[in-house]
Amino acid sequence: MSDPIVVINPNSTEAVTKSMSDALDGLRVPGGPEIECLTNPDGPPGVESQADADLAAVQVREIVARRANSASAFVIACYSDPGIHAAREATDKPVFGIAESGMLRAMSIREKFGVIAILDRSIPRHMRYIRALGFESRLAGERALGLGVVELSDEDRAYARLVETGRDLRDKDGAQAVVLGCAGMARYRQALEEELSIPVIDPTQAAVSNALTNTLIKSS
Incomplete structure (x- = not known):
């Protein structure tokens, strides 16, 4: 049996970890x-x-370094991919960021993709990363929900904003x-995809799929 794929939630909100873990059950x-x-x-x-991303980056790197000998791959489950380059220096195991993986997945199936951010102030940070990755020409747009991470657990409010924001990105x-x-x-991916009638990508699923493929190929 191979070592586990370690999926790191860089924030301290357990509800986020549970939500993403539930979404990974199919994998x-x-x-x-x-x-x-x-x-x-x-x-x-x-x-x-x-500032949050910079703090989390140092902590993510430390987690990866501690688990370097007891993981087959790592996934950084935050859309800023905080600490991804430092983490890759800290281990010889693959390190996948959910932003990079999610956008690559989108570009593999459609010409133009949009991103739903949590807050307006998240967008400049994401745009710097998108430009650094060279994906800007494939980006249709990015729009924010106006909800913080903790507020995403308010299912009625969060889903209504996701639908509204997704329609704006599409239309x-x-x-x-x-x-x-x-x-x-x-937790909202499947329902939102049905509502919008276009592919909706959970980037954590995309990153873990990449890690899973890598692990299975290495062990075959």
């Missing part, structure tokens, strides 16, 4: 590696600013697929 296959989701207990309640910006810009949105 927990018989004979496959364990998918272990853990919370960063010292992190901010949500990664909602550059006003021309997005042909939507990437959820926070791991805490995972």
Whole structure:
């Protein structure tokens, strides 16, 4: 049996970890590696600013370094991919970021994608990363819910805002697929996809799928 795929929630909100873990149940296959989701207990309640991302980056790197010999791969489950480059220096195991993986998944199935962010102030941070990855030409737009990470647990309010924001990305910006810009949105993916009638990508599922494929290929 291979070591687990370790999925790190860089914030300290256990509800986010549970939501993303539940969304990964379909990837927990018989004979496959364990998918272990853990919370960063010292992190901010949500990664909602550059300062939050910078703090979480150091903590993520430390978690990866501690688990370097007891994981087959790592997934950083925050849409800023905080600490991804430092984490890759800390281990010889693959490290996947959910933003990078989610956008790559979107671009593999549609020409233009949109991103749903949590807050307006998240968008400049995401845009810096999108430009650094070279994905800007494929981005239709990014729009914010106006809800913080903790507020995503208010299901009626969060889902209504997701539908409204997703429709704006589709109808006003021309997005042909939507990437959820926070791991805490995972529980809404399927219903939102049915509502919008375009692909809606949970980036944590995309990143863990990449990690799972890598692990299974290595063990075959």
